[in-house]
Structures are given as C-alpha cells and as structure tokens.
Amino acid sequence: MTDTRAAAPPSTAPAEAAPARGAASKRPRAGLSLSPGRRVIVATMVWLGVLVLLYPSAAQWFEQRAQSIATRELSSTVEKVGPTLRHQLLDAARGYNQRFALGSGLPGDDYRDTLLLPSTDVIARLRVPAIDLDQPIRHTLDESALVRGVGHSENSSLPIGGVGTHAVLGAHRGVAESVGFTHLPEVKKGDLIHIEVMDEVLTYRVTSTEVLEPQQAALHPVYADRDIISLITCTPLGVNSHRFVVTADRLEPPPVQQTAGQASMLPRFPYWALGVAAATIGLAAVIVHARREHKRERLAAFEEGLARMCESAPAAPTAAAGPSVDPTAETERIR
Numbered sequence: 001m002t003d004t005r006a007a008a009p010p011s012t013a014p015a016e017a018a019p020a021r022g023a024a025s026k027r028p029r030a031g032l033s034l035s036p037g038r039r040v041i042v043a044t045m046v047w048l049g050v051l052v053l054l055y056p057s058a059a060q061w062f063e064q065r066a067q068s069i070a071t072r073e074l075s076s077t078v079e080k081v082g083p084t085l086r087h088q089l090l091d092a093a094r095g096y097n098q099r100f101a102l103g104s105g106l107p108g109d110d111y112r113d114t115l116l117l118p119s120t121d122v123i124a125r126l127r128v129p130a131i132d133l134d135q136p137i138r139h140t141l142d143e144s145a146l147v148r149g150v151g152h153s154e155n156s157s158l159p160i161g162g163v164g165t166h167a168v169l170g171a172h173r174g175v176a177e178s179v180g181f182t183h184l185p186e187v188k189k190g191d192l193i194h195i196e197v198m199d200e201v202l203t204y205r206v207t208s209t210e211v212l213e214p215q216q217a218a219l220h221p222v223y224a225d226r227d228i229i230s231l232i233t234c235t236p237l238g239v240n241s242h243r244f245v246v247t248a249d250r251l252e253p254p255p256v257q258q259t260a261g262q263a264s265m266l267p268r269f270p271y272w273a274l275g276v277a278a279a280t281i282g283l284a285a286v287i288v289h290a291r292r293e294h295k296r297e298r299l300a301a302f303e304e305g306l307a308r309m310c311e312s313a314p315a316a317p318t319a320a321a322g323p324s325v326d327p328t329a330e331t332e333r334i335r
Helices: 013-026 036-102 271-312 327-334
Strands: 122-128 133-139 150-152 165-170 192-197 200-212 227-235 242-250
Touching: 036 122, 036 133, 036 271, 122 150, 192 227, 200 227
Parallel strands: 133 150, 165 227
Antiparallel strands: 122 133, 122 192, 150 165, 192 200, 200 242, 227 242
16 A cells, blocks of 8 residues: 655755754854954963063173183283282282281272282172072172172282181172072082182181171171181071171191182073073964964854855846847748
C-alpha cells in the first residue's frame, strides 16, 4: 500500500539560526580581548616599567665604567710622570701628615694640591675585594667628589700610610646612580682593604665595624703607634641618622703582595642590557602584530562594506517579452 501523504517541506529555521550562532561564537567577547591600539599602549607601559626597574643597575654600570676609566688614567699618569715626581709628591704628603698630626686637626692651605698629579683629580684608588669595590679617591667629601666615587675627609691624614696616620674615606650609600659604599655593611672583621697610591699598594685588615652617632663618627683620632684607615657611610639606608664605620689596621708585610696599576675587573657583564633588549623586542613584536591585525581589520571592513553595497544596489531592468517580428515581412509592408 502506497503512502499518499504529502511530504512536509523542510523547515528553514534551523539552517538560518546556525550561521547566527556561528557568527556570534567568533565575535570577541568584551573584556577578553584588546584592540591593537590598546595592546600597543599596554606593551609600551610594560616596556617603560622594565626600564624604570633596570635604571639603577644601568646607571651604576655606567658609573663603574667611568670609575674604571678614571683609575686606568691614574695608573697611566703615574707611570708617565716617572719615579722622581712620584717620590716628591709622596714626600710632600708625608710632611703634610706630620704637620696635620701636630697641628689643630684642620686641613692645611695646601691640602687640595697635595698628591695631585697632572691631568687628573684622582689621588688614590680604593679596593675592597669582599664587596667587589674598586673606586677612585678624590680630595674632600664634597658632593662633586662623592658623585664620582670615594672622597677623602680633609680633617684626616692623607691616605699614604705610615705610623701615626688615620685616613678617613667616605662615600654615598643607596644612591641609584652610584654604588658607592652601598655594600659597606657587608664587610666583616678580617677582610682586606687595599689603597693604591702612586706606585705603592697599602694593605689593611678590618679590625672593627660599628654604628656611631654623626658627632662620634666625625672624630678621627691619630694614634702614635698605629697606621689605620676608616671607611664611613650613612645608615640606616634611606634614613641616614647614623654612620656605619669600618676601621682597618695596616698589614706590614701584606699576606699577598699586590701590584699597582692592575686593570679593574669592573664593571661586570651588563645583564641589565638583556632585560632591556628582551623588553624592546617584545614591544616591537606587539607593534608589528598590531599593525598587521589593524590592516586585516580594515581590509575585512572594506570587503564587508563592498558586499553590502552590492546587495543593496537595484537590479538591472530586463526587456519585456513580445511577439517576434520578421524583418523581411516588415520591410515588405513598408514598401
């Protein structure tokens, strides 16, 4: 028996709804995606943040490089002037220290000219291996000296060694642009300190570390039977209400003979540059990707607009169908 029921026409509703769901699933949801321009802005902010974080390391690296150049120039100048001038300068400095010890403890009029070689304002070099410190020493604790390394207190003996002397050296701590004495509190009793002056290297061993009031730290007593140096910086970090003082006594002879004029091992490899390079490459990649995506979006928008324009354009009129005309018969009729 044949089924004579008419087949129901297929419904078109599901077919029409499917594309709508598909289109909705491809549409980026708000809050989960950023436009290309906003991604570039975010990447730029991250890049700037990395630069800010790495600035102290970079600034200190360049400062160490400048200090290394200064100590290298000092060694070169010492070698060029010859032994005669070197001995004259050291003899003058010893005479200054004797007068300073016998006097009122105030700097003499010739302080700034003592130990000064031509073409440089560096008078000596300080090395503390325990904290990887290698910096030039300049006259006074003025800011002009401290921003470029270590300064010598003019109210103390010149750093040339000798019994009955007490040389005091100071530097900043916790400054972004310079290492200075930032790591001085890490120095322990027994650590060695080297001072290179002219063609000599003086070696001292740390005997004490202490925190003092500023008034106490300003006192630099000279002992007739001791050759000592003191390194001073501010503490606590950022507060600077007290002074951290490292005192060391001369070792004669030193446990290991040091040679003057050795090249500085600082600065070390600039690892901060790797961070800057990585951040810059990341920013460049985001910018390139954003530009490409922006071009794709513009092209897609253009194609969509073109398609809509074509869909909305009126169709071209078609010729109406009529009776066919025989051209030969029409010609005969006209005749």
